[in-house]
Amino acid sequence: MSPSIIVIDTPSLGDRSYLVHDGQVGFVVDPQRDTDRVLAAAADAGIRITHVLETHIHNDYVTGGYALAQQTGAEYLVNADDVVSFDRVPVHDGDLIDVSPTLQVRVIHTPGHTFTHLSYALEGSEPVVFSGGSLLYGSTGRPDLLGASHTHELAHHQYASAHRLAHELPDETQVMPTHGFGSFCSATTTTAGATGSTIGQEKLFNPALSKDEEAYVAEIVAGLDAYPAYYVHMGPANSAGPVAADLSAPQQADKTELRRRLDAGEWLVDLRTRTAFAAGHVPGTFNVGLDGQFSTYLGWLIPWGTPVTLLGDTPEQVAEAQRELVRIGIDSPAAAATGAPEDWTDGPLGQLQLASFADLEQVRHHREVVVLDVRRLSEWRESHIDGAVHIPLHSLLERLADVPRAEIWIHCAGGYRASIAASFLLANGHHVVSVNGSFAESAAAAGLPLVSELVAQA
Numbered sequence: 001m002s003p004s005i006i007v008i009d010t011p012s013l014g015d016r017s018y019l020v021h022d023g024q025v026g027f028v029v030d031p032q033r034d035t036d037r038v039l040a041a042a043a044d045a046g047i048r049i050t051h052v053l054e055t056h057i058h059n060d061y062v063t064g065g066y067a068l069a070q071q072t073g074a075e076y077l078v079n080a081d082d083v084v085s086f087d088r089v090p091v092h093d094g095d096l097i098d099v100s101p102t103l104q105v106r107v108i109h110t111p112g113h114t115f116t117h118l119s120y121a122l123e124g125s126e127p128v129v130f131s132g133g134s135l136l137y138g139s140t141g142r143p144d145l146l147g148a149s150h151t152h153e154l155a156h157h158q159y160a161s162a163h164r165l166a167h168e169l170p171d172e173t174q175v176m177p178t179h180g181f182g183s184f185c186s187a188t189t190t191t192a193g194a195t196g197s198t199i200g201q202e203k204l205f206n207p208a209l210s211k212d213e214e215a216y217v218a219e220i221v222a223g224l225d226a227y228p229a230y231y232v233h234m235g236p237a238n239s240a241g242p243v244a245a246d247l248s249a250p251q252q253a254d255k256t257e258l259r260r261r262l263d264a265g266e267w268l269v270d271l272r273t274r275t276a277f278a279a280g281h282v283p284g285t286f287n288v289g290l291d292g293q294f295s296t297y298l299g300w301l302i303p304w305g306t307p308v309t310l311l312g313d314t315p316e317q318v319a320e321a322q323r324e325l326v327r328i329g330i331d332s333p334a335a336a337a338t339g340a341p342e343d344w345t346d347g348p349l350g351q352l353q354l355a356s357f358a359d360l361e362q363v364r365h366h367r368e369v370v371v372l373d374v375r376r377l378s379e380w381r382e383s384h385i386d387g388a389v390h391i392p393l394h395s396l397l398e399r400l401a402d403v404p405r406a407e408i409w410i411h412c413a414g415g416y417r418a419s420i421a422a423s424f425l426l427a428n429g430h431h432v433v434s435v436n437g438s439f440a441e442s443a444a445a446a447g448l449p450l451v452s453e454l455v456a457q458a
Contacts, residue, residue, distance in 0.1 A: 003124070084239045086240070
């Protein structure tokens with residue numbers, strides 16, 4: 001029978017894991033920290049996991065590979081050249097892994113995302129390559145996560161690795177990367193909507209395979225933007241062999257406890273949607289909704305090690321947030337509370353005014369306001385409102401002194417990041433309005449004057 005491949009998505013981080021089996025035994029590629037999802041998939045398929053394969057020491061999440069191997073008794077395959085503090089099965093370029101008579105995997109060294117990155121080619125009549133952070137859909141993994149001094153060298157490695165895969169594997173080989181579905185480990189954002197590809201398709205459209213080497217390297221390096229600050233903690237955690245996630249429910253906090261934690265400078269994170277937060281919230285709390293890239297932005301913004309209390313509509317919402325956080329190494333929230341804001345404080349509730357880009361265009365003709373754009377630099381360069389102040393969300397907390405004491409209208413690309421930023425500024429005494437709408441669809445249509453640094457440079 002043909003191998004079965006079960007895709008285990010983690011949309012909030014833009015990553016995928018894979019469970020591959022022949023009906024009896026199987027292997028897992030790049031599992032996330034919450035291994036219960038993989039174990040459940042294996043149980044549903046009625047198969048035994050015998051091998052866990054790691055493409056690289058990940059920078060965007062805490063791996064579940066070590067814990068999954070411990071839980072299942074599987075062999076844990078990691079590049080022999082990776083410096084780790086746990087027992088593993090060291091693998092090298094060219095090794096053949098016989099998982100079963102119908103599941104044979106070839107190890108291919110594909111440096112670029114890291115120096116020791118591996119891809120795994122499942123050979124047979126229906127070939128597949130699990131390319132990790134090497135060859136992505138229409139892109140490649142970013143080459144700058146090991147520091148600026150290695151970026152150009154790794155970019156050249158990434159180009160060579162893509163060409164090695166294209167040369168050694170048949171055109172019909174299915175490409176199944178770990179990154180590239182919104183992950184900041186991707187060198188570009190063009191892969192976020194792709195669902196599948198082959199080596200043959202990548203030869204036509206992937207810059208690493210359709211451009212010459214110098215053009216590819218120049219394009220990739222020029223397009224690199226900021227990546228989440230928590231990434232610096234992921235490599236060391238993964239090299240140490242992280243234990244299984246603890247998903248036991250956090251302690252419930254009453255109003256007095258919540259007030260004490262807020263006064264102590266801890267983070268109380270409101271998980272509700274931005275519209276719910278705007279209608280009423282506990283003053284001083286931060287809105288990082290579960291309806292967006294929750295763990296990415298919370299992990300990016302929070303001073304590492306700060307206690308986190310989760311505020312949600314339901315226990316299920318808190319449990320989902322906790323699952324998201326363990327994936328990036330934020331374990332065991334300090335506390336939690338569920339219900340409505342009235343259940344969390346005896347004081348008056350805060351509110352946040354929401355508005356549209358059309359409202360912003362109108363108000364600019366009646367009074368002086370400051371437009372604050374909290375998108376990333378690449379987004380700003382592509383197009384922004386003339387006269388706006390640009391402070392990317394990930395820089396906002398360290399640049400609060402740069403925010404004018406005026407009426408601030410905050411926007412991003414859709415409203416999610418604007419609400420996060422607005423909650424920070426509200427907690428610091430600013431008068432803010434959050435623009436909730438699509439910048440791409442609504443800003444120009446509303447008549448707002450837009451400029452582009454890309455046009456200016458052309």
